[in-house]
Amino acid sequence: MRRALVIALGLLPSLAAAQGSIGALGYGYPTGGLSAAAASMGGANAEIDPNSAINPAAITRSNRLSVMFRFEPEFRSTDAGSVRANAVVPRFPAFQVTGAFGRWVGAAGVSTMLDRTWRNQYSDSLVIGGETVASNVQIGSEGAIGDARVAVGYVVSPRVQLGASMHAIVGQNRTVFNRTFDPATGVSAISQSSPFGFTGSAVSVGVVAEVLPDLVVASSARFGGDMGVELRGTEVGQGKVPTRYGLGLTYFGVRGLALFGRVDQTSWTDIGGVATDSTSVFDATDLALGAEALGPRLFGANTALRVGLRQRVLPFGLNGASVSERGATFGVSLPVSRGRGQIELGAQRMLRSVTGVEEEAWIVTVGLGIRP
Amino acid sequence: MLRSFRWIPVLALPLVAVLGACAEDLDTGETCPLLCPGQEIEIRDTVLTDIVALDTNLFGFPFQGSEDPLLLASSGDSLDVRPVVRFDTLQRLYARTGVDTLEPITDVDSVFLSVRLSAAGLPVPADWSIEAFDVFDSTLVDTLPLQLEPLFSPARRIGTYVGDTVFTDSLRIRIPIDTTFFRSMLGTPGHRFRVGLRVRSSATVMMRMEPSDGDDGPVLSYKIVSSDSTVPSPRNVPPTSFTPAQPSALAGDLRDFHVVVAAPSQASTDRLIVGGLPASRVYLALNVPQWLTDTVGVLRAELILTQEPSVGFLAGDSLRLDGHLIVARASVTSLVRAATLLSPANIFLPSQVLVPSDARTIRLNVNTLIRQWNTSNPARGDRTAILLRSGFEGGTPAAFRFYSSRAADPALRPRLRVSYTPGTVVGRP
Numbered sequence: 070m071r072r073a074l075v076i077a078l079g080l081l082p083s084l085a086a087a088q089g090s091i092g093a094l095g096y097g098y099p100t101g102g103l104s105a106a107a108a109s110m111g112g113a114n115a116e117i118d119p120n121s122a123i124n125p126a127a128i129t130r131s132n133r134l135s136v137m138f139r140f141e142p143e144f145r146s147t148d149a150g151s152v153r154a155n156a157v158v159p160r161f162p163a164f165q166v167t168g169a170f171g172r173w174v175g176a177a178g179v180s181t182m183l184d185r186t187w188r189n190q191y192s193d194s195l196v197i198g199g200e201t202v203a204s205n206v207q208i209g210s211e212g213a214i215g216d217a218r219v220a221v222g223y224v225v226s227p228r229v230q231l232g233a234s235m236h237a238i239v240g241q242n243r244t245v246f247n248r249t250f251d252p253a254t255g256v257s258a259i260s261q262s263s264p265f266g267f268t269g270s271a272v273s274v275g276v277v278a279e280v281l282p283d284l285v286v287a288s289s290a291r292f293g294g295d296m297g298v299e300l301r302g303t304e305v306g307q308g309k310v311p312t313r314y315g316l317g318l319t320y321f322g323v324r325g326l327a328l329f330g331r332v333d334q335t336s337w338t339d340i341g342g343v344a345t346d347s348t349s350v351f352d353a354t355d356l357a358l359g360a361e362a363l364g365p366r367l368f369g370a371n372t373a374l375r376v377g378l379r380q381r382v383l384p385f386g387l388n389g390a391s392v393s394e395r396g397a398t399f400g401v402s403l404p405v406s407r408g409r410g411q412i413e414l415g416a417q418r419m420l421r422s423v424t425g426v427e428e429e430a431w432i433v434t435v436g437l438g439i440r441p
Numbered sequence: 442m443l444r445s446f447r448w449i450p451v452l453a454l455p456l457v458a459v460l461g462a463c464a465e466d467l468d469t470g471e472t473c474p475l476l477c478p479g480q481e482i483e484i485r486d487t488v489l490t491d492i493v494a495l496d497t498n499l500f501g502f503p504f505q506g507s508e509d510p511l512l513l514a515s516s517g518d519s520l521d522v523r524p525v526v527r528f529d530t531l532q533r534l535y536a537r538t539g540v541d542t543l544e545p546i547t548d549v550d551s552v553f554l555s556v557r558l559s560a561a562g563l564p565v566p567a568d569w570s571i572e573a574f575d576v577f578d579s580t581l582v583d584t585l586p587l588q589l590e591p592l593f594s595p596a597r598r599i600g601t602y603v604g605d606t607v608f609t610d611s612l613r614i615r616i617p618i619d620t621t622f623f624r625s626m627l628g629t630p631g632h633r634f635r636v637g638l639r640v641r642s643s644a645t646v647m648m649r650m651e652p653s654d655g656d657d658g659p660v661l662s663y664k665i666v667s668s669d670s671t672v673p674s675p676r677n678v679p680p681t682s683f684t685p686a687q688p689s690a691l692a693g694d695l696r697d698f699h700v701v702v703a704a705p706s707q708a709s710t711d712r713l714i715v716g717g718l719p720a721s722r723v724y725l726a727l728n729v730p731q732w733l734t735d736t737v738g739v740l741r742a743e744l745i746l747t748q749e750p751s752v753g754f755l756a757g758d759s760l761r762l763d764g765h766l767i768v769a770r771a772s773v774t775s776l777v778r779a780a781t782l783l784s785p786a787n788i789f790l791p792s793q794v795l796v797p798s799d800a801r802t803i804r805l806n807v808n809t810l811i812r813q814w815n816t817s818n819p820a821r822g823d824r825t826a827i828l829l830r831s832g833f834e835g836g837t838p839a840a841f842r843f844y845s846s847r848a849a850d851p852a853l854r855p856r857l858r859v860s861y862t863p864g865t866v867v868g869r870p
Contacts, residue, residue: 096870158465196484197740198486199486256741257809263869265868265869
């Protein structure tokens with residue numbers, strides 16, 4: 070029946086990778102489960118930060134009921150050759166409730182593991198039936214892969230705390246693809262809407278220990294279980310939730326100052342078949358240094374000033390090359406009601422690069438914590 | 442405690458205001474496609490031959506009584522089309538002022554049949570005339586050409602209109618009807634007034650006539666001659682028809698119709714004919730593979746027909762080719778019946794203006810059709826068929842000719858060219 074078959078490979082911009090930003094390649098940008106305070110120090114204190122969804126043992130440092138959430142818009146500029154694209158991406162990456170019961174502390178919350186929110190509109194052309202046809206493309210994605218965590222910590226002694234948590238990996242990416250043509254060409258528009266859903270599980274364990282006076286060592290690990298991606302009830306990919314190991318050091322030896330260091334390794338390649346073979350996935354090392362100093366008293370309580378440096382590799386690359394991200398962070402914690410509440414303000418100046426492409430981003434972090 | 446919390450909103454409000462002003466702006470299309478590589482989507486260009494399950498000509502359209510417009514045509518022995526207008530209901534009695542009883546009409550004058558003619562795009566020479574004939578015979582079926590034609594005899598001629606002007610647009614004419622005949626007809630119970638019209642000229646002549654379904658259809662007027670000059674006379678009497686008795690709706694359709702006495706034959710075994718007199722429609726059932734409608738994204742699908750030049754009347758003039766989706770369910774087994782259950786033109790198949798005398802490759806875009814079959818007929822329980830018809834069906838002798846699936850040269854047969862993307866789900870990195 071097919072008398073002739075001519076295959077024309079048109080370079081249709083990829084919906085999968087066509088996010089126009091190197092910070093949100095693949096399944097998106099890893100916000101890292103950090104609290105607003107930790108983000109202000111590049112994540113350097115994440116291993117002992119009770120409001121970061123990293124080390125379950127760290128929740129023991131929040132010894133009473135508290136509620137924390139975080140809003141984090143990103144102002145981004147991407148330079149690719151001679152073109153520049155600016156974008157503003159709003160994110161609500163974390164929410165957590167913590168409560169203490171004697172030596173036991175529990176926490177539950179949701180954080181964003183990978184945020185995949187982007188949209189592109191542009192014009193290009195395709196070769197259809199030997200004829201070059203102009204078209205307009207509208208593509209986009211909304212949603213995220215989230216990490217719903219329930220954690221429990223136990224205060225073994227004032228110097229040693231342990232913790233464990235269970236993670237449910239949930240979320241959805243709602244992708245849309247529309248390509249339209251001039252009606253005079255006789256080419257029909259293509260439209261596709263694909264809601265990808267994610268399921269997965271993992272467990273974490275952690276420890277926080279003051280191994281020397283004023284020196285705290287914290288470490289945690291997340292062991293990934295099965296992870297799947299489905300489309301309209303049909304599983305289209307399988308893999309594992311990425312395993313993660315982290316180590317943090319904290320030094321309180323200087324009065325009014327805390328110094329933090331952290332190294333974290335995430336095996337993003339564990340996601341395996343959740344991503345297609347054409348996606349460049351990289352295991353990522355995350356390095357961070359940070360400091361927190363007592364600031365001036367405000368409303369009857371101390372403020373905190375924070376700075377940090379961060380360098381890491383993002384999980385998804387471009388054309389086989391990995392994307393590196395480095396940046397400086399700073400922030401301030403404003404207590405209210407004599408410590409019953411706090412407003413965390415911070416900013417992250419991040420620079421990302423991959424072959425031929427540079428991206429600058431200001432990520433503004435606003436966190437609100439309440440301890441009734 | 443509540444009092445000390447008042448600072449939270451005091452501080453949060455300006456922050457929310459500042460950040461809220463940062464409206465979402467996700468569009469980074471400027472960096473595409475430079476920064477948007479990775480996933481290549483195939484565009485396949487395929488020509489499907491043997492796509493035709495059944496292609497055939499269906500003659501006899503439009504059905505008698507549904508012509509719009511009616512045609513008057515004459516060209517020697519090769520073209521002869523004659524309209525018939527029925528006035529089966531006429532006023533045959535009247536009442537004088539002050540008299541309670543009805544009296545038969547015994548005398549009339551000023552009997553006229555008024556018709557609207559159109560000559561747009563048709564050959565109308567300077568000398569032409571229209572003759573009116575009494576074509577009523579209760580023993581004959583006047584819709585059949587063989588039975589009707591003998592009634593157009595000199596003995597039955599009841600009026601003549603001599604065209605004294607060349608017109609190119611439209612013209613309403615009044616054809617005078619012989620009053621002696623009309624008086625006699627009124628006085629003869631059972632004699633219905635049915636008028637056959639025939640155009641004559643020394644050259645080829647064609648005119649279109651507005652049917653009674655239109656706004657300016659034929660009407661009859663006559664004046665009652667009576668001692669009472671105040672008796673109103675029938676004016677602008679519209680056509681009526683009482684036959685056939687069953688189905689009754691058909692009688693209404695046959696208030697006026699035309700009869701093709703002679704026309705160039707369009708019959709062909711291996712050509713698809715669209716148009717002509719009586720007009721032919723092309724029934725084209727397609728063998729659409731399931732994968733095409735169900736598993737791929739069709740960018741462009743074109744049904745390719747190869748046109749054979751037509752010769753004959755008006756073959757060099759432009760004519761619209763309409764395509765329709767046949768919406769008849771599979772239970773409708775009659776092709777002729779199916780050929781009347783159609784979607785509107787220019788919905789699923791775009792209409793095209795073509796010249797019958799051309800020899801071209803015609804590409805009918807069937808994108809919408811393919812998608813329609815995917816959504817409305819996924820199990821292929823109903824036919825996947827289209828119908829081609831002339832945009833001036835019955836109003837012109839011109840016809841398109843296309844090579845059918847039985848053409849000797851396979852390259853000339855209908856085929857389907859499709860550009861599509863395989864059914865790849867996009868969006869998963």
